[in-house]
Amino acid sequence: MIVFDHVSKTYPDGTMAVEDLSFTAPNGKITVLVGPSGCGKTTSMRMINRLIDPTSGTITLDGQPTAGIDKVELRRKIGYVIQNAGLFPHRTVVDNVAALPRLLGERKQDARDRARQLLNLVGLDESFARKYPWQLSGGQQQRVGVARALATDPPFLLMDEPFSAVDPIVRAQLQDEFLKLQETIGKTIVMVTHDIDEALILGDQIAVLRQGGRLAQIASPEELLRAPADRFVADFVGTSRGYRSLGFIHADEQLTVRHTPAAPLGSSAAALPPGSDGWLVAVDEQARPLGWIHRERIGEVVTAEAVDHAGSIAAEDAPLRDLLDAALSSPSGDGIVAGADGGYLGTVGTSDIVAAIQRSKRGRARPADEEAGDRA
């Protein structure tokens, strides 16, 4: 557990970088510090491993004040992932990961064996071990950076804009893999980002900081979207927060799934039912949905070329946002739903999804109504 207790940082020129910051980063959770540039988020994170010393207040790690621990000893207990990875250019990938264990006196072979396991864990196979950093893509370097931070199995992990230097597709992939990794390693993580989307995806809790390093709100992603504390947080979270918040809500039992007929590839057009307004769901040999297909575009038989790929496909257990997106992007107006095994399940209509959203809002509003009743 990392606890900030009334922490402030003032620079000699009088600039207040962080002002009276108090929060707790619980064990095994990802706490994301987010805010516009100049909000002191990086300064706050760097005070944890004392790259910067606070002017006042205390930071404790599992109850131990960091001010009382030797800086170097402290840093060795805290993994650090930096933007652009910051790998050692003169060391191979495996030796980058093994660097800190080697520095702490571990035998070369042991350190390298463990490094190889860690590289595997972050999705880099044996062929990368002997390469030098310049031979890797930005995304691969960042994976090595994560493996290096885990080399001594520290309980804490600090991440400074870890995924912001890679392109959006790689970033999404790294974020996804990182969440899976965190499920197995369960580190206590403090991460800094300027990207609210990244914060919403990765954070168990999000601390929004405003200019001058003051805490505007600390909350779960869901709560942040649902109940931003003030105008600043609302603006920072962004105008599409209503849509984004659907990413944290799941459909209830009442959502109607229609059984729009399927059109298996290769089946003859004459044998197909009329569908809804002529639209059918094309499925492959394993009955997995491929996309929409219109009767008029089918020739003799159903072919892959005739499939319309505009509509996204939502998983059965996906949040309402995915279902809504499937419907909104669909040429037919309905969203395709796939089951847990990937097989075609049915379709959902926009109006049914909106009804489900309204039901969920009523469900959330209820506790507030009761409070109002109590006061009356």
Place this chain on the structure above:
Amino acid sequence: MNTVWLSSNLSWIAELTFAHLWLTVVPTALGLVLALPLGWWAHQVPRLYGFIVGSSGLFYTVPSLAFFVLLPGIIGTRILDPLNVVIALTVYTIALMVRVVADGLASIPPETVQAAEAMGYRAFQRFVLVQLPVAVPVILGGLRVAVVSNISIVTMAAIIGVQQLGSLFTQGYSLGLMTPIVTGIVLCLAIAVVLDLLILWASRALTPWRPKEVAA
């Protein structure tokens, strides 16, 4: 070409070549070692960069002959002591290399150094294990210039009577012979080429991690 002079002086020429070699190599190595902490200091404290680099560079402007002549008075050596030459050339090497070391350290990606600090490398460990190895190409690039320049400055020591290849120039002048002079120039060039290639080779050997250069 006066072959008689050449053949009768072969062993002396060999002695001069060896003397020239160590009078160049020892101060170059010493200068490099001393320039490392100074360059690190200049890099570490940006406020002092101008002062440290500027004032050490100033020594390069002191004429070598003046140095050779003045040193015995300052440090109490004999006028003919080769130590005067070693010290003067060490100072010249420092003058050239402090800036090179500081700039070499500045050429390292800042996030690499920051990562080392955040991982728990102590300042000295950081310098030896991360900064120095990464700065090798820049530092040894500068050293190639320093060593070649030292080879030529060493010849000046002939005027104060310290024996090395420069002695061939004074000899040739006093005998009115071109052969010793040409021999001296050729051997100086040969030493320069050999030492330059040695440093180049060392630089490549120490940096197997650099992207392979496209054939020049």
